[in-house]
Every structure is written in structure tokens, then in C-alpha cells.
Amino acid sequence: MHSLHTNAGxxxxxxxxxxxxxxxxxxxxKVSSGYRVASAADNAAYWSIATxxxxxxxxxxxxxxxxxxxxxxxxxxxxxxxASIDVVSEIKxxxxxxxxxxxxxxKINKEITALKEQIYSIVLSSTFSGSNWLHRIDxxxxxxxxxxxxxxxxxxxxxxxxxxxxxxxxxxxxNHLIDENYxxxxxxNVEFARNLGTATEWVxxxxxxxxxxxxxxxxxxxxxxxxxxxxxxIDAMQEKMIDAAASLGAMSKRIAxxxxxxxxxxxATARGIGRLVDAxxxxxxxxxxxLQTQEQLAIQSLSIxxxxxxxxxxxxxx
Numbered sequence: 001m002h003s004l005h006t007n008a009g010x011x012x013x014x015x016x017x018x019x020x021x022x023x024x025x026x027x028x029x030k031v032s033s034g035y036r037v038a039s040a041a042d043n044a045a046y047w048s049i050a051t052x053x054x055x056x057x058x059x060x061x062x063x064x065x066x067x068x069x070x071x072x073x074x075x076x077x078x079x080x081x082x083a084s085i086d087v088v089s090e091i092k093x094x095x096x097x098x099x100x101x102x103x104x105x106x107k108i109n110k111e112i113t114a115l116k117e118q119i120y121s122i123v124l125s126s127t128f129s130g131s132n133w134l135h136r137i138d139x140x141x142x143x144x145x146x147x148x149x150x151x152x153x154x155x156x157x158x159x160x161x162x163x164x165x166x167x168x169x170x171x172x173x174x175n176h177l178i179d180e181n182y183x184x185x186x187x188x189n190v191e192f193a194r195n196l197g198t199a200t201e202w203v204x205x206x207x208x209x210x211x212x213x214x215x216x217x218x219x220x221x222x223x224x225x226x227x228x229x230x231x232x233x234i235d236a237m238q239e240k241m242i243d244a245a246a247s248l249g250a251m252s253k254r255i256a257x258x259x260x261x262x263x264x265x266x267x268a269t270a271r272g273i274g275r276l277v278d279a280x281x282x283x284x285x286x287x288x289x290x291l292q293t294q295e296q297l298a299i300q301s302l303s304i305x306x307x308x309x310x311x312x313x314x315x316x317x318x
Contacts, residue, residue, distance in 0.1 A: 013302035020298050024291040030279040031288055037277040046276045052153075057269050059151045059159075064262050069129065070147030070164065071255045077133040078248040080126025084119050084134070084177055085241050088187075091115050091204070091216075092234050098218055099227045109218035116205060119187065123178050133166070133248075136176035136185050144168055149258050164258065166251050175244040180207040186244070188213075192236045198229040204237060 030036050040047045091112055098108045123134045133145060150162035168174050172191045179185030187204040190213050194201060203213045216230045 009304075010302060010306050013298060013304075017295070017298040017302055020291055020294045024288070024295055027284055027288040027291055030284040031281070034279055034281070035277050036279040036284075043277075050273045050277045053269055053273050056151070056153060057266055057273075060262055060266050060269070063148060063151050064259065064266075066148035067255055067259045067262065070149070071252065071259070073128045073131050073133070073145075073147070074166070074248055074252045074255060076126050076128040078245060078252060080122050080134050081177070081241060081245045081248060083122050084187075085238060085245060087115050087119050087122070088204070088234060088238050088241065092231060092238065095216070095218075095227055095231045095234065098222075099224060099231070105218040105222055105227075106220065112216070112218065119205070120178070133168070133175075134177045136174055136179040136181075138181055141176065142168055142174055142184070147255065149255070150262070164251065164254060166247065170240065170244070172240065175247070177241070178205060178207065181209045182207065183213060186237055186240050189237075192240075193229070193233045196229075196232055196236060198233060200226065200229060202230055202233045204234055 029038065035042075037043045037046045037050065094108050094112050094115070097103060098105045124132075126132055126134045131145075136142070145166040145168060146163045147166075148161060149164040151159065152162065153159050168176065172195070173179070173184035173186070173189045176185040177187050179188045182188075183190045183203065185207070188207050190201045190203055193203070200214050202216055204216050206213055206215050216234065218227070
């Protein structure tokens, strides 16, 4: 039955066209944005999870930056410690040479003095971003060094930051090489001589603000016993330096391992987010093409349905 007020065919065709147009808009949005869940309206649960994971990924990016800074700091400290060990080895060799009868110890002392100055230069230069792990100024430098190394989110949603720690303390003081105000640094530490029970409390260097101990200096009155004591003390110092360098090397390796893990974790996080919200572009493009065809057919159907009004006019002309 044809009606003047109600065109049922046109109404049905228009409803189909509206539905197709809505679906077409969704697919076009997927294709243009690359997301099947672009907002909370698309899927509130997945959008919420993905948003949290993106926030965590930004935190992991900051962790990577912190690890890079920490790695550079540790590498600088290790380089300084390694170079200082080499110089101390040379000083020990000079002292052993000074034990030989008839050797001009004053000339050897000039070489040792130059080597001491080189150690000072190495220690003061072992600074990265204002941090020097080899040079002790005061007690504020004694705390363990912390490097941000991880970020975790627990099942209840709480977050925490993990740190990697390098201990500055050792049984004989600190792992600094030079202490300017006390005798805690390895090369300025009188405890090595005390533990060995030497007649003189030798140190390789005295802090600039605490020069009260006997530096290893060769003079015309230096005895063979003095030289032997110096050699034994500097050997003990060198062993402690080697221990500290080994700890720095282990710290560097741990940081490198953590950097690799954080990079892998960020990749896994990105893949997890993609599985939740990324659009399947092959599927989306196929559906888009199908919907475009359906839209064209729906427009033709609506056109045919609207043509019934012309049919009614033909009835009245007859």
C-alpha cells in the first residue's frame, strides 16, 4: 500500500544507510588513527589498561636515561681507579728500586713526586656530572652511591623505584682514593700501616687539609727499613684499590645487564599495548571497502524507495 504520509521503504532504507554510515565512520577512524581502541568510548577496560601501560613505558624511558647516566659515572670512576692502580704500580716499582744499595734515592723521589701529582690529577678529573666517587671532601661523600635501576608496578597498582647501590665503605675507611680532610681515603689512610705494624704510620698521600701523617718521601736519611715498610704499605693499598676496581667493574656489568632488560621490557610493553588497542589494518581496509560498497547500494535503495512518490503522481494523472 502506498501512503502519502509514510514511505516505509524509504524509512527502512534510510535506517540501513545510517547504520552503514556509522560503521563506515568507525572503520575510517581505525584506518586513519591505526587504533581500534582510540578512546575510552571504544573499550573502557582496554583503553584504561593501555593508558596505564603507556605511562609506565614513559617511566621506563626515564629509567633508561638514569641507567645511562649511572653507567657513565661508573665508567669514569673505574677509568680513574684503573689509571691510579697503574701509577701506584710504578711508584711501588720505584720504591723497590730505591732499596738497591748505592741508588740515588733523591732522584727516585723526584719521579715518585711526579707520579703522586699524576694520581691527584687523575682523581680530580674522575668527575662526571658533578659526581666524583674517588675524591672525598667530607662525611657527606661517605654514603653509598645510588643509581636508579628499575620501575615496577605491583598487582595492587602501587609503584616502586629500584636502585643499584655501590658501597663506599670498607673495613679500612672508604673506597675513595684521596680524603682531603681525614685519613679515610685508600691512599691517604694510615690504617694500612697500623694493621701491618710498621714503625712509621706511612700514607702515600696526605689530604691537603689533614697533612699530619708521614708521606712516602725518600730523603737522604731514609733507611732500608723505611723503604721496605713503604713497599709493604703501598702493596696493601694497591690490593684494596684492586678490590674497589673489581666492585666498580661488577657494577658496570650489572648496569649494562639492567639496560638490556629495560630495553626488552619496553619492547614487550609496546607489543602488549599493540595487542590491546592497535587496529588490524588488513581487516580494517577490507571492512572499509565492503562498507563503502554497502553505502553505495543503500543510497540506491533509498533512491528507489523515494521514487514511489513519483508513482503516486502517475496514478493521479490518469
